[in-house]
Amino acid sequence: MDLYFEGARLNLESINVNIRSIEMHIKRYNIGAKEKVVLLHGFTSSSSTWKDVINFLPSDVEVLTVDLIGHGQTSKPSKHERYYVEEQIEDLHALFQQIQWTHFTLVGYSMGGRLALAYAAKYPVDKLILESSSPGLANVSERLQRKQADSLLAERIINEGIKSFVNYWENIPLFHSQKSIPYEKQLAIREERLTQSEIGLSNSLKGFSTGVQTSYWDKLEQITFPTLLLTGELDQKFCEIAKQMASYLPNAKWKVVTGVGHAIHVENPELFATIVEEIILKED
DSSP: OEEEEETTTEEEEEEEEEETTEEEEEEEESTTOSEEEEEEOOTTOOGGGGHHHHHHSOTTEEEEEEOOTTSTTSOOOSSGGGGSHHHHHHHHHHHHHHTTOOSOEEEEETHHHHHHHHHHHHSOOSEEEEESOOOOOOOHHHHHHHHHHHHHHHHHHHHHOHHHHHHHHTTSGGGGGGGGSOHHHHHHHHHHHHTSOHHHHHHHHHHHSTTTSOOOGGGGGGOOSOEEEEEETTOHHHHHHHHHHHHHOTTEEEEEETTOOSOHHHHOHHHHHHHHHHHHHOOO
């Protein structure tokens, strides 16, 4: 176990825990604070993506970040079936039980948002914040096409290696707006992606792509706790998805953040942290 102290405000515990036969890497900040929030990262990322956001959150909020299966320092099983959303839901639930968290706000970005939504469809949370997320694909033919495309991409990662894949991935249209952030931060994002493993990313695509994942569109009406949908104005695809989701979720608000794209927490971490803090501390 490693303990780090950054001034008098922030304490960090960075550990591996055994969860359902895998080693899951987690970090806990401001341990013991009354309010609690869980942050789930996106594809090719890790808990490190939340560093700037956490620095802007108040010390009276305990933060838990998780390296999801196949990413960061968490295990990368060789069988892609272990990456299925149903498995990951139970991983999270076992983790929360182990650290004895019963009341928290769950935040998920992109892939992590799909998992956060899936978790919230089965287990209760206090509040849910979904950044640039979707409930999957409702159309069966679209799901099949996406599954096939992601399967090809998964094989490409294995055959060509991480560096070749990252060179491709960081230049897809979804991340075009990140070209405007400081160059040092762009390099940090690239380095984080380059630390990933071929098998972890490949199996994540094979087991947990939107083409494989069960659609949760028909579960949205059952999610009654407060939900915030966050999208960047430059990310038109996910703005449209959020608009549709808001029409189904009974207790949801949708906020569009100006001047940013898909990864709001990366492009404007201070504003993102402010929004999260407001939701966490807001009295229902």
